[in-house]
Amino acid sequence: MSTKILTKPRGTRDMLPDEMEARREIETRLRECARTFGYREVATPAFEETELFTIRSGEGIISEMYAFEDKGNRSISLRPELTAPVLRMYVNEGRSLVKPVKWCYFGDCFRYERPQKGRYRQFWQFGAELIDADSALADAEIIMLAYELLKAAGVTFTLKIGDLACMRTLLSETSAEVQAAVRQALDKRDSDKAAMLLTENGHEHLVKPLLALTKATTLPEIFAIIGDIPQRERIEEMCQILDAAGVAYELSPAIARGLDYYVGVVFEAFAEGLGAENQIMGGGAYRLAHLFGGEDTPSVGFAIGFDRIMVALSNTQIITPRPQISIIYLPQTRDAAVRTAAMLRMLGICVDLDLTGRSFSAQMKNAGKIADAAIIIGKKEVEEDIVTVKNLKTGDQVQWSLSALPEQIIEFLKHNECKKQNIKSLQ
Ligand code: HAM
DSSP states (O other): OOOOOOOOOTTOOOOOHHHHHHHHHHHHHHHHHHHHTTOEEOOOOSEEETHHHHHHHOGGGGGGSOEEEOTTSOEEEEOSOSHHHHHHHHHHHGGGSOSSEEEEEEEEEEOOOOOBTTBOSEEEEEEEEEESOOSHHHHHHHHHHHHHHHHHHTOOEEEEEEEHHHHHHHTTTSOHHHHHHHHHHHHTTOHHHHHHHHHHTTOGGGHHHHHHHHHOOSHHHHHHHHOOOTTHHHHHHHHHHHHHTTOOOEEOTTOOOSSTTEEEEEEEEEETTOTTOOEEEEEEEEOOGGGGTSOOOOEEEEEEEHHHHHHHTTTSOOSOOOOEEEEEEOGGGHHHHHHHHHHHHHTTOEEEEOOSOOOHHHHHHHHHHHOSEEEEEOHHHHHHTEEEEEETTTOOEEEEEGGGHHHHHHHHHHHSOOOOOOOOOOO
16 A cells, blocks of 8 residues: 555645635635626636647637547647636527627636635636627626626725727737737736837837826726727727726726637736735636637627635635534434434434434533434433434524424524534635
8 A cells, every 4th residue: 555645646636625614605606796797607618728728828728728639639728717618609699699699607717827815726716708708888887887797706806907009009000029029028917027018029119108098097098098999989888987987996098818819808806915816806808709700709708816815815605504404313213303404404404413322411512513403312301202402602402393393493403503614714
């Protein structure tokens, strides 16, 4: 037998019950919020043909993915995100769908990254895609959804909105390579590097307006720098709608977004206290359907980094602890104990029953650790059709007839605080 202790792969995490319960609670809040906007959940495979991800971003992206050849020599990748898979599905299902399509999803993604706090190799995204609606209201609605989801999750965040048209207009005289490099530097929030790139490539006169644009926070300021662009009316209308809806946001024309399929409005949200990996949501308008064999379709969407949300909430009590009952029994009263457990579970009550043949007193000791009340089913109880119920916090003991047990136990649980479950730091 090997003495080596096997551990999880780098960049992945195990999740214990407290953490899983907290995650499920937040997931439920997100799903319910998305439903109020009419977004219905979809799912796609965890792996896809590698081409789905390289077709827009180029082969370079392979170094950041879990890409491999399967046994049939197909080039396969674990999905690094869900927008491309969802758009592939949209193209595959296309004709029968009612437009515009409003879909949301929750799934794990895989990126071959250098792991650190808030950055993992397997992580979960909750996202939404609005496909085939092209208007200021469509852009505003998807931003409103992202905003409401983050609020529903309970995180404190700042929402920043920009439009790629601003930077593109400013850099229109530069080559595609320079634009891409500047965009990359801005995505890493490194405006010094962006300025250096412009200077090195003979566009020194653009450095001042670029730096001014990265600092501009109002629409008049932005358009004073870049002039009157065709997208102006739409951007202004979107902002008007967001203002009317009471969405709190900052304009940030320097948002560049890491993925290169975006075309218009782009937005990101940042949470406090997360360190370098504080971006908890990112999205924007994009076009992908035509690359996958469909029609050129305007789309807009976003994804929330679910794990980062959980890190941001790690000092918050998320779940309401569920009370638990332990049934204490003797070998000869086992069947009565099993019947009582089944009856209480039908009522939705969480019941623990010893499975290891512990003695009566050992069962009682264990109940003290995990339960709020013990239901004792001994010989006398079975003979008299009663149960003895012990409040494990106060030590108080009462006897109820078996027929009154369901009603009495529900009352009891209502009036007795249950054991506090501590949500450990989710890191
Ligand atoms: P993204 O900005 O690459 O966009 O990822 C969205 C969010 O996922 C990020 O804001 C971040 O919170 C989280 N995230 C990314 N990488 C990691 C990681 N290694 N560990 C933990 N969390 C991570 C997209 O994926 C686009 N598909 C969003 C979108 C949807 N655009 C249009 N529709």
